[in-house]
Amino acid sequence: MFVRSIFLFILFNSANSYKTILHDSLIITQVQDASAPDENSNAYVVTSVTTRQGFFVDTGGTNSTTAQLISAYQQQVQSTSKPPQFIFLTHGHPDHTSGVALIQQIYPSAPIYVISQQVVREVNQWVQLRCEQNSFSSAQCNLNYSRILRVLTSPRSQLSLNDQSVQLRAINNIVKGESSYAGLLELTTSSGIFMLFTGDSITIQSHLYVSNFFENQALPGSDDTLCAWAGFMQASVCELQSSNRKLVILPGHGPLSHANRYAQDVALNVAWIRTLRKLTFNSCNASYVWAEMIRQYPDFISKDLDKKGSLNMHVPTDAKSVGCNCNNDSPTLCPVYNAPPTCPYLDIDSGGASLACNMQNMRSSFSL
Incomplete structure (x- = not known):
């Protein structure tokens, strides 16, 4: 089997949701947020066995997750004082950035990079919200994120691991349907293995976070972002197939994915977005929309999202925007069917490898 011929997977701490990948001189540890197992928020440690150097991708959503991340790193570099070469934040959501304060406390000299100034803005917005809700500690609330977070100006030189067999490159992905602004991190080994840390831009077996929470966008812009996001995911499949690379996707949520x-996996994500658009344009009842999404996609997580008070952050209120006479949560189904706006990446309901490469002009949205 392809996967077994390249990697060895070891689950060495199921209580803390550790998973380690060994390949050539690299150790990659995936740490999942144990306090929110239904969300499966991932953070990663990458270290070189040869040089005993490493870096982090995202920080986790809780201090306990971040502490596990740091512990795994210290074991792998065999030092409690050696700082990581850098920390790369894929985007500004708090379940990926909440550990910045703890990392800054333990490793104040380690640079923390983001792909754009907009990510810094989004981090600050989420921090403000969490502090107003009293769900962040004083250490997290009092940190000057604008000073600490560094926007990449030269990704190929700033993001480097002290291991000549590894090349790193950040990819800018402006897809506001998922996160307002996001970055992906590409890692290529000398033996030809291609790894892509995708954050939430591409998740595996996980619901997709589709709101523009801080953008306040109305139609058509709010829907255009979902269309562009679907095109981005499809383009990634097309590019990776045409390059014939040995692929590993390391997502911000869910398990790893392979060539x-x-x-x-992408076809399922795109089908999920397609279904969500049809429902949200034809129902005023967010609970109904989410229940239908769970019924049609039972393997996707966060089945109790409506109980957490954050359902409206995930489900756009598009039905009223296109003329359905919504009054609170009624009607559950609009009397006249409203077809979603035309989207070339969502109007063709196909699957598998043909999903991406049958589309036109897609490669402009994803470049390796």
């Missing part, structure tokens, strides 16, 4: 199933 032999990645197209199907």
Whole structure:
């Protein structure tokens, strides 16, 4: 089997949701947020066995997750004082950035990079919200994120691991349907393995976070972002197939994905967005929309999202925007069907490898 011929997976701490990948001189540890197992928020440690150097991708959503991340790193570099070479934040959501304060406390000299100034803005917005809700500590609230977070100006030189067999490159992905602004991190080894840390831009077996929470966008812009996001995911499949690379996707949520199933994972994500658009344009009842999404996609997580008080952050209120006479949560189904706006990446309901490469002009949205 392809995967077994390249990687060895070891689950060495199931209580803390550790998973380690060994390949050549690299150790990659995926740490999942144990306090929110239904969300499966991932953070990563990458270290070189040869040089005993490493870096982090995202920080986790809780201090306990971040502490596990730091512990795994210290074990792998065999030092409690050596700082990581850098921390890369894929985007500004708090379940990926809440550990910045703890990392800054323990490793104040380690640079923390983001792909754009907009990510800094989004981090600050989420911090303000969490502090108003008293769900962040004083250390998290009092940190000057604008000073600490560094916007990449030269990704190829700033993001480097002290290991000649590894090349790193950040990719800018402006897809406001998922996160207002996001970055992906590409890692290529000398033996030809291609790894992509995707944050929330591409998740595996996980619901997709589709709101523009801080953008306040109305139609058509709010829907255009979902269309562009679907096109981005499809383009990634097309590019990776044409390059014939040995692929590993390391997502911000869910398990790892590999070349032999990645197209199907993306096809499922795109189908999820397609279904969500049809429902939200034809129902005023967010609970109904989410219940239908769970019924049609039972393997996607966060089944109790409506109980957490954050359902409206995930489900756009598009029905009223296109003429359905919404009054609170009624009607559950609009009397006249409203077809979503035309989207070339969502109007063709196909699957598998053909999902991406049958589309036109897609490669302009994803470049490796």
